Amino acid sequence: MPTESTRRTFLGALAAAATGSVAGCSNNSPPSRNETRYPVNQSHETTLPARDASDSTVSDSESVYTRVYRKTSDAVALIRTPDGSQGSGFLYDATHFVTNYHVVGEADRASVQLNETTSRIGRVVGRDPRSDLAVVELGSTTQTDPLSLIESEPTIGTRVAVVGSPYGLRGSLTSGIVSGIDRQVPSPAGDYQIPNAIQTDAPVNPGNSGGPLVDLSGRVLGVVNSGGGDNIAFAISASLVRRVVPALIEDGEYDHxxxxxxxxxxxxxxxxxxxxxxxxxxxxxxxxxxxxxxxxxxxxxxxxxxxxxxxxxxxxxxxxxxxxxxxxxxxxxxxxxxxxxxxxxxxxxxxxxxxxxxxxxxxxxxxxxxx
CATH class of the missing domain: 2.30.42.10 (PDZ domain)
Structure with missing residues (x-):
């Protein structure tokens, strides 16, 4: 299992290379109802209640993201490991959640919190430090539809949303655009740079890592893996996810x-x-x-x-x-x-x-x- 110093080294490398920080490893519990432990930018980060599409009180701009949230949020979980690391993950198929390697590390099991009242223990069946991807398997299917990966490469200016659990606040949504493509970012493996990464200005905070970056149709453009500085965050592209994740599910590892x-x-x-x-x-x-x-x-x-x-x-x-x-x-x-x-x-x-x-x-x- 990676030591805490190893994780700190990885976080520092990302901060230096991407003027941000890894957004996935948060060891903090979510604040109670009467206590605010973490600053939350209310203008960017919103936990949206399910609302009827015909609700006339919702503005046009809000309704777009409300629909995205309604379509995706049930498939996005809060991931926790026994050592206290936490991040996000999304349902890839009937029983598998995709997250970041730096969220689960070398843990064998992880808690998958599906909603406020349902949390299940999953098995980490595959991990790849180089692509910073990992897969957690549940023992039985969920009642939620998995999210689909986008088939084409995104274009700069595409409106996007990040759904995840910043600071343990499960079911949070932030919005922005694709602000860059074909980026290369550091991975937890020191000998590798993650290619074809997507850059976004959507706010990303500790706990968001492993969650999906989605377009307004709810399709996954990438897996969030770093962010937090100067409106710059990065996601592992759907193209790379499509190559790596099936191997992690089948073999537990990926041959680069x-x-x-x-x-x-x-x-x-x-x-x-x-x-x-x-x-x-x-x-x-x-x-x-x-x-x-x-x-x-x-x-x-x-x-x-x-x-x-x-x-x-x-x-x-x-x-x-x-x-x-x-x-x-x-x-x-x-x-x-x-x-x-x-x-x-x-x-x-x-x-x-x-x-x-x-x-x-x-x-x-x-x-x-x-x-």
Missing amino acids: PYLGAQTTSVTELVARANEFPNPKGVLVVDVPSGAPAEGQLRPCTGVRRVEGFRVPVGGDAVLAIDGEAVRTPKALHAYLALNASPGETLSVRVRRDGSITTVPVEIGERPELVV
Whole structure:
């Protein structure tokens, strides 16, 4: 089980990288009716009662979010572990709740509070520190419909809501927009960055982690995993959830695709140093011994000074994978994470020795993480 210092280290990393904090691990109990322990911004965070859609007292803007709340809130639970960590989770199918790894850690069981009077003990059947996802299984079905994942990538400006349990306040809703896409954020695993993350300005606080970021149709855009600073919060995309969660349910773990090549963007400076005709693709700087890319992609063989800068030269420039253009190391990482599987052979277009060629590259499995 991760120590408390390990969690603090992870929270600090997120705070530094995302100017926020992990929103999931709250060890505080919800305030009593007569005591307010935590500041709650009433203009942003609202616990909405179920209301009839025909209620004329609800304004148009409120009714949109009221409908979202009514459609999603029953499928969102407060998740607690025996060590006091708590966060949120949502019903993925008849018996499984999705949450964050950093909410449940290495716990075997978790309490799933479905409403004010119903709480059940679930079994943590799968976890993946790299994607910061985990699955809690209930022994029997609930009377609630699961939430569905969005099929397409969200666009900037899409109105969204976060439903969860900030500070243990189950059934809370905040609203905002998608303010960024294709972000890369730290994960609890120090060797991995979560790709394709969604950025939102919806208020996110400790206890929200593991809950859904939904659109106005109630579809899940992502799983909230960090936030709390300067109206910036992040969610693990539905695209990554769709790949990881079924494996967690079936096998208890997820095998991440891995190339093992260290790359850098082909900038104007890199293109000049390598005598490339244009600044496109990513340069293979190094391929560590034993990495899947060893013997398949060529690393740099030296450095050259350009404008006073030491620039790596002599390696392959990866231009595309299976026809998909690769422009940055981040794009390469995201493509592999969302499209490749260990053991699969991909067609990689590279610039090598002054000409463009296509080479087959077999994808490996990222080394096992020691928790």
